[in-house]
Amino acid sequence: MTVLVGYVPSPEGEAALRAGVDEARTRGETLLVMNASRGDAYVDRGFAQQKDLDQVRRDLTELGVDFDIRQVVGGRDAAEEIVELAGSSEVSLVVIGLRHRSAVGKLLLGSSAQRILLDSPCPVLAVKADY
Amino acid sequence: MDNLNHLLEGFAHVVTPMNLLLALIGVTIGTAVGVLPGIGPAMTVALLLPVTYGMEPTQAFIMFAGIFYGGMYGGSTTSILLNTPGESSSVVTAIEGNKMAKAGRAAQALATAAIGSFVAGTIGTLLLVLVAPLVVDFAVGLGAPDYFAIMLLSFIAVTAVLGSSRIRGFASLLVGLVIGIVGIDSVSGQQRLTFGVPQLADGIDVVVVAVGIFAVGEALWVAAHLRRKPAGVIPVGVPWMGREDWKRSWKPWLRGTAFGFPFGAMPAGGAEIPTFLSYATEKKLTKHPEQFGKGAIEGVAGPEAANNASAAGTLVPMLAIGLPTNATAAVMLAAFQSYGIQPGPLLFERESGLVWALIASLFIGNLLLLLLNLPLAPAWARLLRIPRPYLYAGIVFFASMGAYAVNAQPLDLFLLLTLGLIGFGMRRFGLPVLPLIVGVILGPRAELQGRRSLQLSGGELSGLLGGPVSYVIYAVIVLVLAWPLVRRYIVRPLVEQRA
Numbered sequence: 001m002t003v004l005v006g007y008v009p010s011p012e013g014e015a016a017l018r019a020g021v022d023e024a025r026t027r028g029e030t031l032l033v034m035n036a037s038r039g040d041a042y043v044d045r046g047f048a049q050q051k052d053l054d055q056v057r058r059d060l061t062e063l064g065v066d067f068d069i070r071q072v073v074g075g076r077d078a079a080e081e082i083v084e085l086a087g088s089s090e091v092s093l094v095v096i097g098l099r100h101r102s103a104v105g106k107l108l109l110g111s112s113a114q115r116i117l118l119d120s121p122c123p124v125l126a127v128k129a130d131y
Numbered sequence: 132m133d134n135l136n137h138l139l140e141g142f143a144h145v146v147t148p149m150n151l152l153l154a155l156i157g158v159t160i161g162t163a164v165g166v167l168p169g170i171g172p173a174m175t176v177a178l179l180l181p182v183t184y185g186m187e188p189t190q191a192f193i194m195f196a197g198i199f200y201g202g203m204y205g206g207s208t209t210s211i212l213l214n215t216p217g218e219s220s221s222v223v224t225a226i227e228g229n230k231m232a233k234a235g236r237a238a239q240a241l242a243t244a245a246i247g248s249f250v251a252g253t254i255g256t257l258l259l260v261l262v263a264p265l266v267v268d269f270a271v272g273l274g275a276p277d278y279f280a281i282m283l284l285s286f287i288a289v290t291a292v293l294g295s296s297r298i299r300g301f302a303s304l305l306v307g308l309v310i311g312i313v314g315i316d317s318v319s320g321q322q323r324l325t326f327g328v329p330q331l332a333d334g335i336d337v338v339v340v341a342v343g344i345f346a347v348g349e350a351l352w353v354a355a356h357l358r359r360k361p362a363g364v365i366p367v368g369v370p371w372m373g374r375e376d377w378k379r380s381w382k383p384w385l386r387g388t389a390f391g392f393p394f395g396a397m398p399a400g401g402a403e404i405p406t407f408l409s410y411a412t413e414k415k416l417t418k419h420p421e422q423f424g425k426g427a428i429e430g431v432a433g434p435e436a437a438n439n440a441s442a443a444g445t446l447v448p449m450l451a452i453g454l455p456t457n458a459t460a461a462v463m464l465a466a467f468q469s470y471g472i473q474p475g476p477l478l479f480e481r482e483s484g485l486v487w488a489l490i491a492s493l494f495i496g497n498l499l500l501l502l503l504n505l506p507l508a509p510a511w512a513r514l515l516r517i518p519r520p521y522l523y524a525g526i527v528f529f530a531s532m533g534a535y536a537v538n539a540q541p542l543d544l545f546l547l548l549t550l551g552l553i554g555f556g557m558r559r560f561g562l563p564v565l566p567l568i569v570g571v572i573l574g575p576r577a578e579l580q581g582r583r584s585l586q587l588s589g590g591e592l593s594g595l596l597g598g599p600v601s602y603v604i605y606a607v608i609v610l611v612l613a614w615p616l617v618r619r620y621i622v623r624p625l626v627e628q629r630a
Binding site for chain 2: 037038039040041042043044045047049073074075
């Protein structure tokens with residue numbers, strides 16, 4: 001079984017990663033770090049660049065967790081990718097970061113966190129940036 | 132100073148609230164499309180052309196001029212921040228600009244690009260005011276054979292000089308000429324390539340061709356290559372420059388202008404060659420050679436000035452002779468024609484009000500661009516986060532609407548799609564688009580001049596050799612065409628002998 005972390009290169013994403021590491025340790029499970037983008041815009045802040053991923057890899061190796069990093073550019077939202085992965089029998093828990101969104105922002109772009117919370121078939125742990 | 136009087140009249144014409152608003156809309160749209168890779172000013176002018184049918188020609192051209200200059204500004208933003216040039220003219224800017232941004236000097240790079248563009252654009256437009264009437268004086272004395280020769284030179288130049296492959300350039304030009312031929316022959320009245328379709332007798336409207344090739348072709352191409360790894364954002368503050376940056380920038384700006392303007396004014400100049408020359412020069416002259424390749428401000432200042440000056444230069448042959456030297460100028464010429472305005476040396480005389488208002492609006496647009504770009508650079512960078520399906524859905528919508536609006540006949544929509552597929556195929560096989568569009572626009576006019584010369588000479592081929600001007604031009608054409616052979620059999624052996 002594995003703990004799935006929805007990672008984005010931001011304070012919220014880092015917080016989710018920290019929480020994910022704790023959870024994986026207490027449960028004695030592996031960690032799966034997931035980053036995804038639709039890949040249809042020229043710039044996507046949620047898409048982890050190589051140096052972000054390298055940093056994550058270094059940190060996790062240092063912490064001694066058994067982990068795997070997966071990055072997807074498949075034309076689907078990060079939320080959809082994570083919900084689908086959460087449906088597999090491998091995943092026991094999803095960890096995501098939460099942040100405040102304005103009503104207009106949610107109206108225009110939707111909230112990935114909300115979609116994961118509502119649609120994920122397995123339990124979801126949501127943490128704030130200052131966790 | 133007759134020209135200055137005309138120019139002042141032009142300013143008086145432009146400074147009305149409505150025209151200023153249109154200039155502002157133009158530069159805003161222009162910057163936006165310049166920022167977005169793949170969407171250029173040529174495509175935008177083509178898309179907006181049908182929208183402007185309800186306006187006065189002067190107002191439409193004030194807007195188009197804003198888009199043209201704005202596109203040149205905007206291209207630098209993506210080059211610097213993303214290393215993805217928005218326009219071919221900002222390829223060189225990306226070399227040093229992106230390095231500067233990565234070193235945390237994005238604000239300075241954007242500032243030197245914007246201010247350099249302003250300086251070069253203003254000087255370039257002033258030169259346009261001085262040079263264009265001289266070119267007109269020269270061009271008025273030319274006869275049909277001379278025009279025919281100039282247009283031939285223009286064909287040869289855009290195909291053989293620009294672009295990586297001559298074969299591809301000529302293939303593209305021939306496709307353009309064939310599209311331009313469709314319709315009733317104006318001399319003999321025969322139908323050519325109409326396949327019995329009555330709507331084709333008037334020929335294929337240039338707007339449909341331009342929108343199909345630029346907009347639909349690009350949309351199909353993007354749709355086929357939609358998934359790619361998105362880049363991260365480089366944080367941008369408001370652009371600013373320190374004293375040291377000013378000191379290192381002003382000379383490259385002036386030198387860049389000196390390269391850009393003449394190249395823009397030449398039939399095959401374009402912006403690519405002068406930006407590259409400017410970069411090479413700055414690299415040679417710099418006092419900080421160790422910084423080149425790691426983010427030297429001179430390498431941004433020079434090429435950015437060069438591409439804006441060349442944009443101003445492009446307008447010289449466009450307004451004075453009716454000769455397009457880049458894609459945007461080509462589409463703007465098509466716009467002249469669709470308003471029933473005959474481009475050529477008589478333009479300054481017949482449409483004096485329009486021409487000088489257009490030139491005056493260039494000065495104003497340039498100033499607006501500086502005001503718009505310095506404080507708003509971070510906002511422009513955000514445009515890059517828009518998912519491309521949203522953008523291209525809008526573009527295809529405007530394209531179809533525009534193509535239908537031209538003649539209000541469904542056939543144009545089929546033509547649009549067919550031309551879009553041709554445009555897609557050209558991108559797939561690396562055919563440049565410019566020769567095609569120049570072929571479509573200049574082809575019928577070259578044919579007209581060529582046949583007029585032949586009619587005058589009673590069918591004697593010698594009638595095509597009008598006078599000294601056409602002798603010189605044909606000599607240049609032969610030289611351009613024979614250049615690869617000359618280099619292979621004469622220049623290279625000579626160099627090897629010496630070595």
